Amino acid sequence: MEVLNNRGPTVFVVTIVLIILATVFIVLRLISKWGVTRKATSDDFVVIIAWLFAIGLSASIMIGTQIGLGAPDSEILPQWYDPLKRCVYSFTVLYNPALMSTKTAILILYHRLAAAHPFLRYASLFVMAVVNISGIVLTFLSIFQCHPISAAFTETNGTCIDIVALYLSSAPINVLTDLAILLLPLPILTSLRIEFRQKVILVATFIVGGFVAIVDVVRIVYLQEALKEERQINPSAPITATTRPANFTYHASFALMWSAVEVCVGIMCCCVLVLKPLVMRVMPKLLRAHHGHHHPNGTPESLLRSDIKDSRSLDRVHIGEVPGPPLSTSITHQIALPVSPRAEMSHIHSPMSPRPPTMPSIPEQPTDDEDGTMDFLEMLASEPPPEAPRVPLPPLEEEPTRWPRRSTILFHRRDTAQTSTTQEPSQNFFDFVNIKSKVPLTQLSAKEAWWPIMFVSILFFLWGFTYGLIGTLNMEIQNLLGYTPSHTIALHNAYWAAYFFGPLLVGYWVLKYQGFKATFMTGLAIYATGAMSFWPSSVLRSYAGFFISNFIVALGLTCVESVAANLFIALAGPGELSEARLNFAHAIQAVGSFISSFIAQKALFSAIDQEDLFRVQWCYLAVALFVVFLAIIFYYVPLSEAGDDNLEAMALQRLYNASLERGDKAFGIDARHLLLCSGICMMMIYAGAQEAVWYFWTPLVQDAKPGSDAFGNLAISHAAFAFGRFLAAGLCYFGIPPRISVGVFTFGAFVATLLAMVLPQGSTPLAMLILITFFEAPLFPTMFAIIIRGQGKHTKFASAALIMAAAGGAIWPSIAYVVDQGNSRSSLIVTVVLWGVSMLG
Numbered sequence: 001m002e003v004l005n006n007r008g009p010t011v012f013v014v015t016i017v018l019i020i021l022a023t024v025f026i027v028l029r030l031i032s033k034w035g036v037t038r039k040a041t042s043d044d045f046v047v048i049i050a051w052l053f054a055i056g057l058s059a060s061i062m063i064g065t066q067i068g069l070g071a072p073d074s075e076i077l078p079q080w081y082d083p084l085k086r087c088v089y090s091f092t093v094l095y096n097p098a099l100m101s102t103k104t105a106i107l108i109l110y111h112r113l114a115a116a117h118p119f120l121r122y123a124s125l126f127v128m129a130v131v132n133i134s135g136i137v138l139t140f141l142s143i144f145q146c147h148p149i150s151a152a153f154t155e156t157n158g159t160c161i162d163i164v165a166l167y168l169s170s171a172p173i174n175v176l177t178d179l180a181i182l183l184l185p186l187p188i189l190t191s192l193r194i195e196f197r198q199k200v201i202l203v204a205t206f207i208v209g210g211f212v213a214i215v216d217v218v219r220i221v222y223l224q225e226a227l228k229e230e231r232q233i234n235p236s237a238p239i240t241a242t243t244r245p246a247n248f249t250y251h252a253s254f255a256l257m258w259s260a261v262e263v264c265v266g267i268m269c270c271c272v273l274v275l276k277p278l279v280m281r282v283m284p285k286l287l288r289a290h291h292g293h294h295h296p297n298g299t300p301e302s303l304l305r306s307d308i309k310d311s312r313s314l315d316r317v318h319i320g321e322v323p324g325p326p327l328s329t330s331i332t333h334q335i336a337l338p339v340s341p342r343a344e345m346s347h348i349h350s351p352m353s354p355r356p357p358t359m360p361s362i363p364e365q366p367t368d369d370e371d372g373t374m375d376f377l378e379m380l381a382s383e384p385p386p387e388a389p390r391v392p393l394p395p396l397e398e399e400p401t402r403w404p405r406r407s408t409i410l411f412h413r414r415d416t417a418q419t420s421t422t423q424e425p426s427q428n429f430f431d432f433v434n435i436k437s438k439v440p441l442t443q444l445s446a447k448e449a450w451w452p453i454m455f456v457s458i459l460f461f462l463w464g465f466t467y468g469l470i471g472t473l474n475m476e477i478q479n480l481l482g483y484t485p486s487h488t489i490a491l492h493n494a495y496w497a498a499y500f501f502g503p504l505l506v507g508y509w510v511l512k513y514q515g516f517k518a519t520f521m522t523g524l525a526i527y528a529t530g531a532m533s534f535w536p537s538s539v540l541r542s543y544a545g546f547f548i549s550n551f552i553v554a555l556g557l558t559c560v561e562s563v564a565a566n567l568f569i570a571l572a573g574p575g576e577l578s579e580a581r582l583n584f585a586h587a588i589q590a591v592g593s594f595i596s597s598f599i600a601q602k603a604l605f606s607a608i609d610q611e612d613l614f615r616v617q618w619c620y621l622a623v624a625l626f627v628v629f630l631a632i633i634f635y636y637v638p639l640s641e642a643g644d645d646n647l648e649a650m651a652l653q654r655l656y657n658a659s660l661e662r663g664d665k666a667f668g669i670d671a672r673h674l675l676l677c678s679g680i681c682m683m684m685i686y687a688g689a690q691e692a693v694w695y696f697w698t699p700l701v702q703d704a705k706p707g708s709d710a711f712g713n714l715a716i717s718h719a720a721f722a723f724g725r726f727l728a729a730g731l732c733y734f735g736i737p738p739r740i741s742v743g744v745f746t747f748g749a750f751v752a753t754l755l756a757m758v759l760p761q762g763s764t765p766l767a768m769l770i771l772i773t774f775f776e777a778p779l780f781p782t783m784f785a786i787i788i789r790g791q792g793k794h795t796k797f798a799s800a801a802l803i804m805a806a807a808g809g810a811i812w813p814s815i816a817y818v819v820d821q822g823n824s825r826s827s828l829i830v831t832v833v834l835w836g837v838s839m840l841g
Contacts, residue, residue, distance in 0.1 A: 008068075061087070211265055468595070571647075579728075683780070695813045696827055697717070
């Protein structure tokens, strides 16, 4: 039997140390803001409120450790039960307000200092709204967790909610908002033109804030220990204020301790952002530039304040005073304009020689950093300095030809380097892969389009990986939790229903007004949210949670892979290779599906039990973090765009080359509109036919050949699926007309489905099932490329409409579910009909 040592002393020491450190940082913040800069802002008062909540939270934990918190049940005295419940209740009530206030203080700081950066300003408001809405809801749920309320902190009987479920449900929100607070200012910070040492300190300060997200994960880990203990005894029993498992306070003590660490570290990170004025007073050498005190526009103050004594120093001051990027003293010396020695001597020794014209003084920029009192983030709030008037330098008679040449070089170098601080990264960042972001997407050559296509293909792999993982997960959840078939198909439909709403609500609008890069990042953010939401769903075995998680994940993928990535790859490069490129990218997606299904079966669900649901959460947490990292990479990678005017010009050129005219009609309907409408119908049919086979795969295999390995045959079918797309890519690349490929593969799918349905049991119908996946594989990418060709300025809308049609993946499998009456192969009737209609189209 495991011996449980009292965790109380450890919890007490860690908590008191952290609250003392948080208090010290609060004092330093007030000295820095109210003592040095003599400024009091709203975020100061909010962080003080957070500190007061943190004191109450820490006090409840420390008092609790003296009356049994952290001790096993055998060491808790009867008279400690009520006081211990009150301590735990106090912590529960104070935790969310403390965390909410801390995050709000940081976001207010972002908003206040981001006047020159609208993205950071509005994003801060959005994250602030999420933080406060969720925080208020969770606080009220914590206060009124029991009915009557007194049941939460006394021995009164009552009805209470599952408090562990409440904490686990809030975990994705906490982690995602932590990541948002960490990452929002990072692109701007990395583009600031400040000295390297200052930039390192500034960026490191924000990265330390990522520790808060790690702490939140650790806190949940310890909280789950109590949940595991309870699940072993009674899998369906909740953990409430009135019904708690054995040794609950022992297992939960570290979770409470890490909660205090999370809040205190957040307060310290919030305070350290505004300590520069105090540091500059106490340790000025730590943050001061090597070449003297720098003006906020990057000019060494020694140059701004120096007297102009001769023409050489005048030249240097001219260079320094013109607004531009920071120039170190050494660079200034290197590019200072030379003055002829004879000219210098003439000015010095000839009293009759004309004096050089006096350089009109340029007003010194006002700044709060005269004494080093400007906060780090004050840099973000300042607009680029106004352009100072250029003063013509006097020509030198001795060297009339050299002066204009040097001055031209000087001004050219200065103007080239002078760029405002924006959120756009340097376009040279990935020049080694020859990405030309300024060239329209439709004008890239095959060689230039290679690297962007390979990079965006990562999204296809991610889509396939997720689809395979979720599909396997849903099947295993059905077996583990005993969901009915109707519940399982509802989970499947939740995923595909998102394909109808995603393009309509998010994908199309972001793509139209912000471009491909913004659409990729938006979709990845939604996808990370959905992946994170699987965490509480798996641990709590919540059907509603799985349903919502499926929907959110697919909602993000409709923006990332379907609306944007399909169109990007179809347009990137020569138009005649669109089908080949898209089939190749979708083949990578099929490889991802194979890998994820194999991992899910062999690693995550090697032994089906309750522990699997605890393990799978880490997989989705890792996926979510990877997606966030991928979104950051997409921000920095320069990608070409395709404007509506470029797309319309390309469509008109194709019409001209084909000796057609704009507005040609077929059956009285504009040809482009007719192609799009028929394409939407075909896409809906294709998605339904494909999913009707994939969803019923296991029963279909058992009906076709009883006793065969469903997973092994699924792996073979995924391989056939990928091979079909690679083959179609090769055919299109070598000049086979895409419409011929669509016709051949559709006919093959129809014949294979018909044979799989009517042949007697054995290896032959099983082989036909695998052939179905082979023939259906290239249809979606090939048809997509065909349909969007010639849509002109409506190409982006056409892309969104085609993805919305994929919602047929929810409609037709549901119909097949109704048709299936004990013999799964009878459900193939629906698929046969769909392929037959496709051939007519």
